[in-house]
Amino acid sequence: MENITCACGHSNPYGTKLCEKCGRPLTEEEKQNKVVDMRYDGTAIRSKTYNKSIVDKIWNFFSSVKVGISLIIITLVAASIGTILPQELYVNAPDVSKPAYYEKVYGWFGKVYNQLGLSDLYSTWWFQILVGMLAISIIVASLDRGIPLYKSLKNQRVKRHESFMKRQRIVAEGHVTASPEETLDKVEKKMTEMKYNVRRDGSALLAEKGRFSRYGPYINHVGLIVFLGGVMLRLVPGFYVDESIWVREGEMRAVSGMDGYFIENRKFILETHDNKPQGEQVRQGVNVVAKNFQSDITLYKQPKDAIPGDIDNLEKVRDYSIRVNHPLKEAGFALYQMNYRLNELKQMNFNLVNKATEESLGTIEIDLTNPKKAYNLGNGASVQLLVYTPDFNGFENGAPQTKSSLPVNPAFIFKMTTPETPDGETSFVAIKQTMEPFGETKYKMKFAGSETLNVSNFTIRKDRTIPILFVGGVIFMIGVAIGSYWNHRRLWLQVEPDGGVVMAAHVNKNMFSMKKDLDAVTAFAGLPHYIDQLEKLEEGEESTDGGIKEKEGDNTL
Amino acid sequence: MEKKKKRLVTRTIILVILALAIGYTVYGTATKEKVELVAVGSEAPDFTLVDLNGEKHKLSDYRGQGVFLNFWGTWCKPCEKEMPAMDRQYKAFKDQGVQTLAVNIAQTDFEVQSFVDNYDLSFPVVIDKTKDVMTAYNVGNLPATVMIDPYGKVAKIITGEMTEANIASYMELVKPE
Numbered sequence: 001m002e003n004i005t006c007a008c009g010h011s012n013p014y015g016t017k018l019c020e021k022c023g024r025p026l027t028e029e030e031k032q033n034k035v036v037d038m039r040y041d042g043t044a045i046r047s048k049t050y051n052k053s054i055v056d057k058i059w060n061f062f063s064s065v066k067v068g069i070s071l072i073i074i075t076l077v078a079a080s081i082g083t084i085l086p087q088e089l090y091v092n093a094p095d096v097s098k099p100a101y102y103e104k105v106y107g108w109f110g111k112v113y114n115q116l117g118l119s120d121l122y123s124t125w126w127f128q129i130l131v132g133m134l135a136i137s138i139i140v141a142s143l144d145r146g147i148p149l150y151k152s153l154k155n156q157r158v159k160r161h162e163s164f165m166k167r168q169r170i171v172a173e174g175h176v177t178a179s180p181e182e183t184l185d186k187v188e189k190k191m192t193e194m195k196y197n198v199r200r201d202g203s204a205l206l207a208e209k210g211r212f213s214r215y216g217p218y219i220n221h222v223g224l225i226v227f228l229g230g231v232m233l234r235l236v237p238g239f240y241v242d243e244s245i246w247v248r249e250g251e252m253r254a255v256s257g258m259d260g261y262f263i264e265n266r267k268f269i270l271e272t273h274d275n276k277p278q279g280e281q282v283r284q285g286v287n288v289v290a291k292n293f294q295s296d297i298t299l300y301k302q303p304k305d306a307i308p309g310d311i312d313n314l315e316k317v318r319d320y321s322i323r324v325n326h327p328l329k330e331a332g333f334a335l336y337q338m339n340y341r342l343n344e345l346k347q348m349n350f351n352l353v354n355k356a357t358e359e360s361l362g363t364i365e366i367d368l369t370n371p372k373k374a375y376n377l378g379n380g381a382s383v384q385l386l387v388y389t390p391d392f393n394g395f396e397n398g399a400p401q402t403k404s405s406l407p408v409n410p411a412f413i414f415k416m417t418t419p420e421t422p423d424g425e426t427s428f429v430a431i432k433q434t435m436e437p438f439g440e441t442k443y444k445m446k447f448a449g450s451e452t453l454n455v456s457n458f459t460i461r462k463d464r465t466i467p468i469l470f471v472g473g474v475i476f477m478i479g480v481a482i483g484s485y486w487n488h489r490r491l492w493l494q495v496e497p498d499g500g501v502v503m504a505a506h507v508n509k510n511m512f513s514m515k516k517d518l519d520a521v522t523a524f525a526g527l528p529h530y531i532d533q534l535e536k537l538e539e540g541e542e543s544t545d546g547g548i549k550e551k552e553g554d555n556t557l
Numbered sequence: 558m559e560k561k562k563k564r565l566v567t568r569t570i571i572l573v574i575l576a577l578a579i580g581y582t583v584y585g586t587a588t589k590e591k592v593e594l595v596a597v598g599s600e601a602p603d604f605t606l607v608d609l610n611g612e613k614h615k616l617s618d619y620r621g622q623g624v625f626l627n628f629w630g631t632w633c634k635p636c637e638k639e640m641p642a643m644d645r646q647y648k649a650f651k652d653q654g655v656q657t658l659a660v661n662i663a664q665t666d667f668e669v670q671s672f673v674d675n676y677d678l679s680f681p682v683v684i685d686k687t688k689d690v691m692t693a694y695n696v697g698n699l700p701a702t703v704m705i706d707p708y709g710k711v712a713k714i715i716t717g718e719m720t721e722a723n724i725a726s727y728m729e730l731v732k733p734e
Contacts, residue, residue, distance in 0.1 A: 059568045125583045132579030139575065232578060235585030253663075254689035262687055307615070308693040309604040309685065371667040388667055391632065399675075402632045405664050 008161065018042025021157055023164025035533050036167040038506055041156075043148035062133070062140040071134045078130060082121035085113050089120075135228050138221050146218040153211055158201035160492050165504035168492075169511075170518065172503040174528025180495040186525035187493055194517055196491070205493040214508060216483020223476025230468030241462040244338065249346075249453040250369065252300070252311070257460045258333050262300040262314060268340055268454035269294040293337050294323045295456040299330060322458065332462050339457035345407040347451040350429070352383055352416055355444050361418060363448055368407045380419040383445070387413035392430050398437075400428070416443045489514050491521070501528055595694055597714060601626070601705045602693045606660065606683035609670055614658060614683055617709065623655040623731025624705040625724075628696045630662045631672050635718035636700040640676050642721035646728055647680040654707070654733040660685050662699065707733040 003011045010021035017030050017037065025031045025042075036042065045063070061067055085106055093101040102110035102119060117124050165171065176183045184205050188198045191207035198207045234240035243257035247265040255261040271292040281289065300314040320328045327334040347367050351360040362377035368390065376382045389402035392411030400411050411430035417423075425441035427434060434444065487510045494502045507514040511532075518530055595601060601624075605615040616624065627643065629636035640659075647657040657680035661669050664684065673682055685691050694703065704713040704727050712731050719727070 053565060055565055055569050055572065058572060123586050125587065128583050128586060129579060132575070132582065135579075136572070136575045139571070143571075229578075232582050235582060252687055254687045254692050256692050259693075262689070307603040307605055307617075308689045309606040309687075311687060311689070368665075370665055373667065373670075385667065387671060388665075390668070404632050405630055405662070 013044045015044030016042065017044075018164060019161070020152060020155070023157075023160035025163060025167060030167075033167060035169050036164070038168075038508075040145055040149045041152045043152045045144050045148065059140060059144075062137045063144045065141065068134075068137040068141055071130065071137050075127075075130050075134055078121065078127055081118060082127075085110060085119065087119060087121065091119075131228070135225060138224060142218050142221045146215070149214065153214065156206070158199045158206040159204035159494070160504075162494075162502055165492050165494070165502050168504035168506050169534050170503075170505035170514070170530050170532055172501065172522075172528045172530035174501055175499045176495065176501050176526060176528075177499070178526060180497055180499065183495050183501070183525055183527070184493070187491075187521055187527070190521045190524045191491065191517075194520065196489070196517075203495055203497070205491075205495075207491040207493075209489045210486045211488050213482050213486035214488045216479050216481075216486070218479070219482060220476050220479025223472050223474070223479055225472075226475055227469055227472030230465040230472055233465045233468065234463070239462075239464045241333065241460060243460040244457060245460065246341070246455050246457050247295075247297075248344065248369070248455045254308070255299075255333075255335070255458075255460055257462070258331070260302040260306065261317075261330070261333075262302075262311065263335070263458070264298045264300065265456050266296045266298060266319075268456045269296070270340065270342065270454075292323060293340060294321050295337055295340075295458070296321050297328065297335075297456075299328065322456075327461075332464070334461050336459045336461065337456065338459040341455040341457070343452040344455055345410060345450055346453040348410060349448040349450065350383075350414075350445040351448045352377060352381060352418070353444055353446045354418075354420075355442060360446075361443075364445075366412070368410060380417075380422075382417050384415040384417070384424070385412060386415055386426070387411075400430075412445075414445050416441065416445065418443055487513070489517065491518070493527075503527060503530060505530070595703065595711050595714070597711050599711055600709055601703060601711045602690075603709075604690045604693060606685055606690060608681045608683045609666065609673060612681070614681055616658075616705070619656050619658075619705075620709050621654070621707050622733060623650075623707055623712075623728065625650075625655060625657045625728055625731070626703040626705060627657070627659045628662060628691065628694070628699055628701045628703075629659055630699050631664060631668050633699040637672075639700065639719050639724070640678060642719075642724055644676065644678050644680060646721065646724045649725070650728045650732070651680075655728045655731060657681075658683065660690060662691055662696075663688050702727070704728075704731050706731045 003013060004016060004026050005011050006019035006022060006024050006026060008019060008022040008024065010019055012020050012026060017025065017027055018041070019026055020043070023042070025033070025036055030036055030042075085102070088098055091098055091101055098119070099111075099114050102114040104110075106113065113119055121127055178186075180203060184200060184203075187205055187207070188200065191198050194209070196207040196209040198205065200206075241257040245253060245256050245263075247253045247263055249265050249267055252262050252264040255263050269292065270290065271294075272288040273291050275289070277287060296319070298319050299317040301317050302310060303313050303315060306313065317330065322328050322335055322337045324337050327336045345368055347365055349363055349365050351363050353360050361379070361381040364375040364377065364383050366372075366375075366385070366388075371385055371388050374382060374384045387400055389400045389411045390407040390409075391402045391404040392400055392409045393403040394401055400413065409431055411428065411433075413426065413428050415424045415426050421442055425436075425443060426438045427436055427441055427445055429445050429447075487508050489507045490505065492504045505514060505518055515532075521527065522530065601616060603615070603617045605613055607613055616626075625643070625647070627636075629640075631637070643657060643659070651657070659678070659680060659682045661682060661684045663686055666684065669682060669684055694701075698716060700716075700718065702715040702719065703711055704715070706712040713727060715723070715727065
């Protein structure tokens, strides 16, 4: 790939459209054009310079705007497919029965949707690779265009060749009556007044304003990349924690994800508004409206070098009432009130009753969080607890079985000893069920009430990526603002000693304002009238139309 | 040429870094939801728990011996099934320097004691009341067994039920030389 040497003698890299030094069009295409393409200021996009090794080929693939736009469209389509049905994360069913849930609720479509993995689309490898490729595309394309553009704008010459100036959208040619020096001085004065940077080189003048707006898109790409990087960091251990625990009232539990911390749930409070249902509440059939979900907790911490399970020397950190939207914040973590379960059995009371006389020998209170082996009732009566199953679900080999550790359906085998039955009688007691496996008994355990407790569900969150996401978002918005609300205006002027004038102007957007500036300087310095070559072209083409459309500029990057 | 070489190197570095970042993201997401216990080869997190007799058991006190660390609950059928086999293998290996420690997940003393009495288990059974150790080992499903070698490193992780032959072979694995 060879360099292109311009008529002015400057050597430009392959792919350059307009000479870096004087602005002469270098390609046949540009020479044909009446108005040059000022995108990237005519510099060579780096990827187009050569195409040799495999690395260059990959690079050029990602540098392509076509590829970038295709990736954006594919990603958008894929992401929107994920919104057709709720994602797995938001489906209220246990993990194992989620496939069945999709089929049950959404029919064959749900089944296929789930089988294709679309129900967990955003975690699939292909979606992440897609987003990753988009990121590569953004980075590579920005480097390829941004760097040459920056260099070109930084090194631009004041003096440009006539063929460059005459191919700008705004062109003026003519003569001035005043002396060339005076004209240039006047233009400089006016343009400086209008906050342009003015540079002069002999008979040539360049006035420029808002160059930084050309970098808006690149700044906004940096913001996007920072944002994506922040999202990626969530996977790095220590940056992001999202755990969930259930804690009963009165229970102390290690806080998952928060090593060395323990939480004790002292009390869960659910308050409701005691108003009479009215309006929308009645229409939607809502009886009570919750006012407050609150868990009164105490947070403890292990001493520094303690190991898991060592709860002998816990230090109290503090008491707190975790309410919805009022998480407990500690050491970069936040504990949120997430869910609750009311009325889990805590204690069951039984009377030891003589079946015949209905006479009670006393009451035993079984704390289900810590049942005792034996309960003495005095006067020679006692009850032994032989078996306790918190979640009874039938017998196996004659022994009662439990299907979980939660006291959902407690069952007991008691041995009742009374003065009348000194050898003891055995009775199996479950909710709404009694059995006497070793023959009929004289006594029975009669249910005499229960106490319940509530269970709180906390979510433990830590997200160190938020500041990064925030910074990324801010950079992105700054880029958008710079690119949208500012524009790069340039005016080239050449006044020959004989009074011959060539003027050209370029703006990347907002031609209207540029023209206002031009009108001001033209009037002030007595320059010839300019023409808008695009308008002229349109006029020529649409002569029947009559009207002239105001164009919004060519949106040059 | 020098310039081209430099450009090639820069491009390669940028592309490799970006490819690695994507690879890490995909890998990280794929393994995030999986119930993974501690990593094999890494040091087993030390812990201390109290057994039914009120005695403390600290993992690091068993340094120099292999440890068969079993997480279980009374409601877990496969746990229950493997207990008698574990007890027999415990008796066979304890004099060869392999300890057995069964960690119950936050059940009541009564339930655990009844269970132990029922199966006449002779190895120490500790209760993880606060689920701290369970969290530290990232135990998801029961039963879960972690084999710890005499140097305190995790030698093997077994999730799910084991046969008696399995148990014997795992104990053999962490037997001190």
